[in-house]
Amino acid sequence: xxxxxxxxxxxxxxxxxxxxxxxxxxxxxxxxxxxxxxxxxxxxxxxxxxxxxxxxxxxxxxxxxxxxxxxxxxxxxxxxxxxxxxxxxxxxxxxxxxxxxxxxxxxxxxxxxxxxxxxxxxxxxxxxxxxxxxxxxxxxxxxxxxxxxxxxxxxxxxxxxxxxxxxxxxxxxxxxxxxxxxxxxxxxxxxxxxxxxxxxxxxxxxxxxxxxxxxxxxxxxxxxxxxxxxxxxxxxxxxxxxxxxxxxxxxxxxxxxxxxxxxxxxxxxxxxxxxxxxxxxxxxxxxxxxxxxxxxxxxxxxxxxxxxxxxxxxxxxxxxxxxxxxxxxxxxxxxxxxxxxxxxxxxxxxxxxxxxxxxxxxxxxxxxxxxxxxxxxxxxxxxxxxxxxxxxxxxxxxxxxxxxxxxxxxxxxxxxxxxxxxxxxxxxxxxxxxxxxxxxxxxxxxxxxxxxxxxxxxxxxxxxxxxxxxxxxxxxxxxxxxxxxxxxxxxxxxxxxxxxxxxxxxxxxxxxxxxxxxxxxxxxxxxxxxxxxxxxxxxxxxxxxxxxxxxxxxxxxxxxxxxxxxxxxxxxxxxxxxxxxxxxxxxxxx
Numbered sequence: 001x002x003x004x005x006x007x008x009x010x011x012x013x014x015x016x017x018x019x020x021x022x023x024x025x026x027x028x029x030x031x032x033x034x035x036x037x038x039x040x041x042x043x044x045x046x047x048x049x050x051x052x053x054x055x056x057x058x059x060x061x062x063x064x065x066x067x068x069x070x071x072x073x074x075x076x077x078x079x080x081x082x083x084x085x086x087x088x089x090x091x092x093x094x095x096x097x098x099x100x101x102x103x104x105x106x107x108x109x110x111x112x113x114x115x116x117x118x119x120x121x122x123x124x125x126x127x128x129x130x131x132x133x134x135x136x137x138x139x140x141x142x143x144x145x146x147x148x149x150x151x152x153x154x155x156x157x158x159x160x161x162x163x164x165x166x167x168x169x170x171x172x173x174x175x176x177x178x179x180x181x182x183x184x185x186x187x188x189x190x191x192x193x194x195x196x197x198x199x200x201x202x203x204x205x206x207x208x209x210x211x212x213x214x215x216x217x218x219x220x221x222x223x224x225x226x227x228x229x230x231x232x233x234x235x236x237x238x239x240x241x242x243x244x245x246x247x248x249x250x251x252x253x254x255x256x257x258x259x260x261x262x263x264x265x266x267x268x269x270x271x272x273x274x275x276x277x278x279x280x281x282x283x284x285x286x287x288x289x290x291x292x293x294x295x296x297x298x299x300x301x302x303x304x305x306x307x308x309x310x311x312x313x314x315x316x317x318x319x320x321x322x323x324x325x326x327x328x329x330x331x332x333x334x335x336x337x338x339x340x341x342x343x344x345x346x347x348x349x350x351x352x353x354x355x356x357x358x359x360x361x362x363x364x365x366x367x368x369x370x371x372x373x374x375x376x377x378x379x380x381x382x383x384x385x386x387x388x389x390x391x392x393x394x395x396x397x398x399x400x401x402x403x404x405x406x407x408x409x410x411x412x413x414x415x416x417x418x419x420x421x422x423x424x425x426x427x428x429x430x431x432x433x434x435x436x437x438x439x440x441x442x443x444x445x446x447x448x449x450x451x452x453x454x455x456x457x458x459x460x461x462x463x464x465x466x467x468x469x470x471x472x473x474x475x476x477x478x479x480x481x482x483x484x485x486x487x488x489x490x491x492x493x494x495x496x497x498x499x500x501x502x503x504x505x506x507x508x509x510x511x512x513x514x515x516x517x518x519x520x521x522x523x524x525x526x527x528x529x530x531x532x533x534x535x536x537x538x539x540x541x542x543x544x545x546x547x548x549x550x551x552x553x554x555x556x557x558x559x560x561x562x563x564x565x566x567x568x569x570x571x572x573x574x575x576x577x578x579x580x581x582x583x584x585x586x587x588x589x590x
Contacts, residue, residue, distance in 0.1 A: 352374045
């Protein structure tokens, strides 16, 4: 239950509503208990007064009490359940915002399905604590206390005898509560597995179909689902035993009341009206006893879920603003790496080792190297998606770890190697950085530079076409050009293209690069590409090999060195010739 303490701050904005709602709980219980008292008074008064007006008067009073109790109970639920919904929304918003602040390395180890489970199913379980569980816990406490006071007032001995079976209640609640908590944790864990499986295989449905793995995946899903069912049935068995045990305690109490209380009426020690009222109070008391089990169940579920949420919220962003972040000010776009080494968290292999380089403002720099040489990692350090393990990455002469993170990211436009588009209109995807797509001239300029204009004719609604998940209704080249247009629209001083044109043909790439040269005038640009045509005109080319900077200079200078760059060039030219040869072989003869 300790995990639920972190929920307390979420109640503070709604404390007035909570107080009003809990007061209505007390009011509704007072009027609920007033009904049996009026019935007692009416029955006892029948011995001295018998008239229609007498019966109507008591009947109207009982109806009035029931109406007040019902109205109070309605507004009690309206207030407390409404607040719990707001707390649910606040918790989910905070959790989502926290997830967005976490660095890329967090998502390297956490599965999407598990995160989805915690932001949906677990938050819902916590909401049940914030509303119904608290409401019925207070309801149970006040109704039980008031009913016991009235029962003792009627007959203390009879009350003691009726309560004897309930002495076993605390031990029963403690035992079953622990069982429910443990089983619900296992259920939520399995739900995460199920959600992750669904998310992963629905995202890769085309691969599943291409390799005819439908039956295999159905079998795996069935096994996960059956385990989820088994864990739910395990909880259902515990809950099924808990509820009857509480009913048994109250049933034994009712039998004692009938036996001993009936004798008291016969002996004339209590009136018939008092005996009837006592029976009503015991019946009213049985519901709180049953509700106590349900409330215990809700609290244990909520505690298990809040513990899972707290695990996420306790993770501090490894990449965040320092205690006194420096604003970027007027951005020049100078990039420098000083003796930078990097390895991914949890691994021993150095991806970059002792790399030092300088890119002056307004320069177009290219980074080349074989697959796995560390090119993509290097530009991730510049955008501070990761922090260098050793050394410094400087932006305009300031260590990026000292800069305001939001301002640094706003000054850098990154076109990643793998394009990602959201399931919304193409126009909104391109204008993602600003959040608005109302600057039509700026938007169309970005579309033109990225050579996306001709693709719009093939889309049913042009820029207003709603894209499928991950932009599935666009080709690979169209996705890359849309992502490039997004970066151009951001209009940042530093543009990073991480092999961003690998899916377009050579002619289109040449045309895009020609347009980009004019756009990049006065901006710093970093190009990563496996095609020599994309980098040969760069102001400076950096060559990486196995994570180390081995060569740098202009295209002609690097060729003259007769080293790694030249070997990469020869290998690329040979690969292109082979591809052209295969294309000619596959072409039908005239």
